[in-house]
Amino acid sequence: MTKLIDSVRYYIGDTDEDDLILSDEEIEFFLGETGDVPGKAAILAARACAAKFSKCADETVGKIQVKWSQAAKYYFKLADELVVQRKTMGLGTPKPFVGGASKSNVSSYTEDEDRVQDAFNIGSHDNTESGQS
Secondary structure, eight states: OHHHHHHHHHHHTOOOTTSOSSOHHHHHHHHHHTTSOHHHHHHHHHHHHHHHHHTSOOEEETTEEEOHHHHHHHHHHHHHHHHHHHHHTTTTSOOOOOTTSSHHHHHHHHHOTTSOOOGGGTTTTSOTTTTOO
């Protein structure tokens, strides 16, 4: 599980072991919600980081400013970018299968003894007398 957690941390930039934003348990939860797909879990993790920073008020002490709102905006934007990245890479989008596009494809498909026989073929050639004149 550690490798998956590290992958999610890498996606969202939460890699400073001395200052982690999310706990391993939180990331494990996101992985569980997404079927252990780090890219999808990273989207949830980025949104969780944004939510954490959204509830913090910006602070100013002398000349030093801490703008938690900027951190929240960053993580919201990162979540959106991760969604776009998954779509443009074709991840998470089912790809259509086109059978019979080549003779070798048809041949290997029909010779596969482990495949389930198509319902419209069952018994379609049993009556050899029909259709003959």
